[in-house]
Amino acid sequence: MSLQDQEAFLKSIHPFELLSKKEIAKAASSMNIAYYKKDTVLLSPNILSASLYIIIKGEVGEYQDDDLIKVYNKSNSFDADSLIYAKTENTFKTLEELICFELDKKEFLQLMDTNEKFKNYFLNSLANKIRSAKQKEYTTELSGFMIAKVMDSYLHEPTIVEQDCSIMDALKQMEIKKSNCIIVKNNGEYGLVTDSVIRKHVIFNDYDKYSPIGPIALYPIITIEYDDYLFNALLSFTKNSIKRIIVKKDGEIFGILEQLDLLSYFANHSYLVAVQIRKATTIEELKQASSDLVSIVKKLHVKGTKVDYIAKLISEINEKIYEKLYSMIVPEELRNKACLIVMGSEGRKEQMLKTDQDNALIISNDVDSKLFEPYMLHYTETLIDFGFPECEGNIMVSNPYWRKSINQHKQELERWLESPQKDDYMNLAIFFDSISVAGNKNMLEELKELIFERTREKDVFMANFAKAALLFETPIGIFANLISDDNDLIDVKKGGIFPIVQGIRSLALENAITETDTITRIKKLVKLGILEENFAGAITEAFDTLLSLRLKRRLQKGDSLDKNHNKVSISSLNELELELLKDSLKIVNKFKKMLMHHFKINMVS
Amino acid sequence: MFSNFFRQQNQKRLKNQKFAFLFEMPPEDEVVVLDTETTGLNPKKDDIISIGAIKIKGNKIITSEKFEVFIKPKKDISEDSIKIHQIRNIDIQNGIEVKDAIEQFLEFIGPRTLVGYYLEFDIGMINKYLKPHLGIKLPNKQIEISGIYHDKKIKLIPDGVIDLRFNTIMETLGLPIFGKHDAINDAIMTAMMYVKLKNITKL
Structure with missing residues (x-):
C-alpha cells in the first residue's frame, strides 16, 4: 500500500477523518504493517500496549474475564484506552490471522495533542462518543436551527425599573430603549409589565399613571438561561402560552426574547398549532389544528432535533388538544368533578406520532360516575376521528374499568399491589406513568401518593415489577x-x-x-x-x-x-x-x- | 561450502571498503523485500527507474522506514512498462543518478537477506550497475517468494502445475491487494506474502 493508499485507508476510518491533511500524512508515514497468527494475545493486563492497531484484515476479540465482549474487524481500531491510560483490564486476542497497521503510541498521543476533536473522540465516555458520532451524522442535515442557542437569536434590551418608579417614568424609559415590556425589580424578585397590563390597569381600571409600577406587575416571570437551546424557549412559549421570555445570564437579566423573533427562527408551525388549538371553538377546528403534527415531526427530525425534544413538543401539543376537547365535550358543572389522565407513553411524553390512546378518568366520589358515560364515549370516538388510534387493550375512558370514582380506583390499586394478576403489573406500570391533562389534578396526585406508600419496602413486589x-x-x-x-x-x-x-x-x-x-x-x-x-x-x-x-x-x-x-x-x-x-x-x-x-x-x- | 568460497571471492573484489558491511553477519530475524521498476524486461538493454525496499523484523513490516528512489533513465521508458507501473518519463525527470541510488540502497539493506518476487530479475538489474561500480555482485542471501510458495503448495498437489502469478499468490494467501503496481507497493505486498508464508506450514 503506497503512502497515498494508506492515507485514504486511514481517512475512511472514524475518527481519523477528523485529522488534517498534514496529520493524516504524518500518521500514515509512521505506521507499520504487522502480521499475527490466530490466538495471539496482543494486549492484556500484563502486555502493555505500544501502538494503536488498525485492522487491515482479520478479526480480534476483546475478552473481559474470559468472556468475549467485542469483536473487531476490518477498519476497526483498538485499543485507544490502553494507550491513553497505559493499562487495560481486558485481553485482546486474534480470532483469526491478522494483518494490521500499528500506529506508534507516541505518534498516536501526539495526534491527540494536536487535534482537539480527535482527542475528544477517544477521551470521552461512550455517551459522548455516541454524541460525537451523531453530530457527525447530523451536520449534513442540520440547518443550524436546532443547535441555535437563545443568545443566537435577537434579544431585546430590557427596561428594568424599581418597584416604586412611576408608571409614566417607566414608560418613558421603555420608549427610549424601544423595549416591548418593563421589568420591575422588587426586593430581588422580578415582575413583568406589558402593554396589555398597562392597558388593563391604567385605561380600564383608572389606575393613576404617576403612581408606582410595582403593584401592577405580573409575578413570577418566566425565564430561560441565555445558553439554553432556542428550542426549549419554543417549548416554554407553547407550554405557557406567552409572548416573551426573560433571558437570564448568571442570575442577572440579560435580555428579552420575543415570540416573533423566535418564530422567525422556526420554519415549522408548532407554535401556530398551539395557537390554533387554543383558539378553536368547534371540534372541527380542533381536528384541523391537530392534523398538521406529523409534518412537524418530520421537519424536526430531518433537522436533527433530539428525539426527546420532539416528543416533548408533540406531547405539549397533544395535551392541549386533550384539554381543549375535554372542555368542549364535558359540561362545565362536571369538568372539575373528574380528572382526565393520559397514561403510558403519553404520560411519559415519549409518544412521537399519534399512538394508541391510553387514557382514564378519575371521578370524584360525590358524583355519580354514570353521568360521565355519554361524554366519555363521545370523547374516545372524537379522538379516534382525530387520528389517535383506539387502544388495543381498551385502556380508554370509554371503558368503565378505566372510568371510575377515586375510591374505586383506590380499591383497584390496592388489589394490583396486594394480589396482582398477570395484567396488573402492566396496568400499574402505565398508571404510574400517568399525568393529568384536564379537570381536577389533585385526584391523580392522591392516587399516586397511595402507590408510593403501598410499594414502600415491598421487595418481592418490586422485584416482580422490575x-x-x-x-x-x-x-x-x-x-x-x-x-x-x-x-x-x-x-x-x-x-x-x-x-x-x-x-x-x-x-x-x-x-x-x-x-x-x-x-x-x-x-x-x-x-x-x-x-x-x-x-x-x-x-x-x-x-x-x-x-x-x-x-x-x-x-x-x-x-x-x-x-x-x-x-x-x-x-x-x-x-x-x-x-x-x-x-x-x-x-x-x-x-x-x-x-x-x-x-x-x-x-x- | 562453495557458496562460502564465492562469497570470499566476491568480497575480495570489493573496490570501496565503505561497503564492507555488506559482508557482515546479518541481524537476526530481519530481511529486506525489494522490487524494481524498469524501462523494460531485458536486463541487458533496459534500465532501472525505481527501487523500492522494505524491512521486515519478525512479523512486522516496517513501512514507517521504507526505501524508495527514482532514477533518471538513460533512455525512454517503453509504453508497455508505463502501463504496468504508471511511471511516466516526466515523473522521473527529477530522479537521481543510478550510482547514488545503488549506494543508498546498499546502505538500507546492509547484510540482510533479500526477498522478492522473481528476485533474480531485480538482482540482475542491480548487479548490472553494481558490478562496474564497486566490483561486486550483491552478496546477500536471497529468498525467492514464488519458490517458498511453490514448495508449500506442491505438498498438496504433487506433480501439479502451480500458478505462480503475483495476484494468484496474493489471492491464495488471502491477502488484500491494494494500490497500483509501483516498486514500493509491490515490495509491501511481497512482504505480506513472505510474513504469511513464514507463519504457515501448509496452504
Missing part, C-alpha cells in the same frame, strides 16, 4: 453482533426501549420519583445516587438512539402503523447507525444486569 424489563432478550450476541429475525428486522422496542423504560420506571417507583418521563427520571435517579452519572448518560443516549432509529423508520414508512412499527431494518442502516445501535444495545444489556442485581430479580424468578 422483572418485566428482562422479559425480552436484547438482540445482540456476545460478539456484539446483531441478532435479527430472518427478515433482517430488529425489534428496538422489545430489545431496548421497553427494558429502559420499565427499568427506569421501576427505579422511579422504588424511589418515589413523581416525574413521569424517562429522561427526567434518570436525572432524578442520578441526583439520588441510584445511578452513576456516566452510566446514566450512556443510558440516556442509548434511549435517544433507539427512539430516533424507530422514528426514522416510522417516518419512512409513512403514518400508518403496521405490525412492524417497532422494528428497524438492519440493511437500511448506515455503518454509523449500525454502530450506534450495537453500542446502545450493549448498554441496555449492562442496564439489565444492574436491574437484576438491584432488585434481586433472580430471587423471584
Whole structure:
C-alpha cells in the first residue's frame, strides 16, 4: 500500500477523518504493517500496549474475564484506552490471522495533542462518543436551527425599573430603549409589565399613571438561561402560552426574547398549532389544528432535533388538544368533578406520532360516575376521528374499568399491589406513568401518593415489577453482533426501549420519583445516587438512539402503523447507525444486569 | 561450502571498503523485500527507474522506514512498462543518478537477506550497475517468494502445475491487494506474502 493508499485507508476510518491533511500524512508515514497468527494475545493486563492497531484484515476479540465482549474487524481500531491510560483490564486476542497497521503510541498521543476533536473522540465516555458520532451524522442535515442557542437569536434590551418608579417614568424609559415590556425589580424578585397590563390597569381600571409600577406587575416571570437551546424557549412559549421570555445570564437579566423573533427562527408551525388549538371553538377546528403534527415531526427530525425534544413538543401539543376537547365535550358543572389522565407513553411524553390512546378518568366520589358515560364515549370516538388510534387493550375512558370514582380506583390499586394478576403489573406500570391533562389534578396526585406508600419496602413486589424489563432478550450476541429475525428486522422496542423504560420506571417507583418521563427520571435517579452519572448518560443516549432509529423508520414508512412499527431494518442502516445501535444495545444489556442485581430479580424468578 | 568460497571471492573484489558491511553477519530475524521498476524486461538493454525496499523484523513490516528512489533513465521508458507501473518519463525527470541510488540502497539493506518476487530479475538489474561500480555482485542471501510458495503448495498437489502469478499468490494467501503496481507497493505486498508464508506450514 503506497503512502497515498494508506492515507485514504486511514481517512475512511472514524475518527481519523477528523485529522488534517498534514496529520493524516504524518500518521500514515509512521505506521507499520504487522502480521499475527490466530490466538495471539496482543494486549492484556500484563502486555502493555505500544501502538494503536488498525485492522487491515482479520478479526480480534476483546475478552473481559474470559468472556468475549467485542469483536473487531476490518477498519476497526483498538485499543485507544490502553494507550491513553497505559493499562487495560481486558485481553485482546486474534480470532483469526491478522494483518494490521500499528500506529506508534507516541505518534498516536501526539495526534491527540494536536487535534482537539480527535482527542475528544477517544477521551470521552461512550455517551459522548455516541454524541460525537451523531453530530457527525447530523451536520449534513442540520440547518443550524436546532443547535441555535437563545443568545443566537435577537434579544431585546430590557427596561428594568424599581418597584416604586412611576408608571409614566417607566414608560418613558421603555420608549427610549424601544423595549416591548418593563421589568420591575422588587426586593430581588422580578415582575413583568406589558402593554396589555398597562392597558388593563391604567385605561380600564383608572389606575393613576404617576403612581408606582410595582403593584401592577405580573409575578413570577418566566425565564430561560441565555445558553439554553432556542428550542426549549419554543417549548416554554407553547407550554405557557406567552409572548416573551426573560433571558437570564448568571442570575442577572440579560435580555428579552420575543415570540416573533423566535418564530422567525422556526420554519415549522408548532407554535401556530398551539395557537390554533387554543383558539378553536368547534371540534372541527380542533381536528384541523391537530392534523398538521406529523409534518412537524418530520421537519424536526430531518433537522436533527433530539428525539426527546420532539416528543416533548408533540406531547405539549397533544395535551392541549386533550384539554381543549375535554372542555368542549364535558359540561362545565362536571369538568372539575373528574380528572382526565393520559397514561403510558403519553404520560411519559415519549409518544412521537399519534399512538394508541391510553387514557382514564378519575371521578370524584360525590358524583355519580354514570353521568360521565355519554361524554366519555363521545370523547374516545372524537379522538379516534382525530387520528389517535383506539387502544388495543381498551385502556380508554370509554371503558368503565378505566372510568371510575377515586375510591374505586383506590380499591383497584390496592388489589394490583396486594394480589396482582398477570395484567396488573402492566396496568400499574402505565398508571404510574400517568399525568393529568384536564379537570381536577389533585385526584391523580392522591392516587399516586397511595402507590408510593403501598410499594414502600415491598421487595418481592418490586422485584416482580422490575422483572418485566428482562422479559425480552436484547438482540445482540456476545460478539456484539446483531441478532435479527430472518427478515433482517430488529425489534428496538422489545430489545431496548421497553427494558429502559420499565427499568427506569421501576427505579422511579422504588424511589418515589413523581416525574413521569424517562429522561427526567434518570436525572432524578442520578441526583439520588441510584445511578452513576456516566452510566446514566450512556443510558440516556442509548434511549435517544433507539427512539430516533424507530422514528426514522416510522417516518419512512409513512403514518400508518403496521405490525412492524417497532422494528428497524438492519440493511437500511448506515455503518454509523449500525454502530450506534450495537453500542446502545450493549448498554441496555449492562442496564439489565444492574436491574437484576438491584432488585434481586433472580430471587423471584 | 562453495557458496562460502564465492562469497570470499566476491568480497575480495570489493573496490570501496565503505561497503564492507555488506559482508557482515546479518541481524537476526530481519530481511529486506525489494522490487524494481524498469524501462523494460531485458536486463541487458533496459534500465532501472525505481527501487523500492522494505524491512521486515519478525512479523512486522516496517513501512514507517521504507526505501524508495527514482532514477533518471538513460533512455525512454517503453509504453508497455508505463502501463504496468504508471511511471511516466516526466515523473522521473527529477530522479537521481543510478550510482547514488545503488549506494543508498546498499546502505538500507546492509547484510540482510533479500526477498522478492522473481528476485533474480531485480538482482540482475542491480548487479548490472553494481558490478562496474564497486566490483561486486550483491552478496546477500536471497529468498525467492514464488519458490517458498511453490514448495508449500506442491505438498498438496504433487506433480501439479502451480500458478505462480503475483495476484494468484496474493489471492491464495488471502491477502488484500491494494494500490497500483509501483516498486514500493509491490515490495509491501511481497512482504505480506513472505510474513504469511513464514507463519504457515501448509496452504
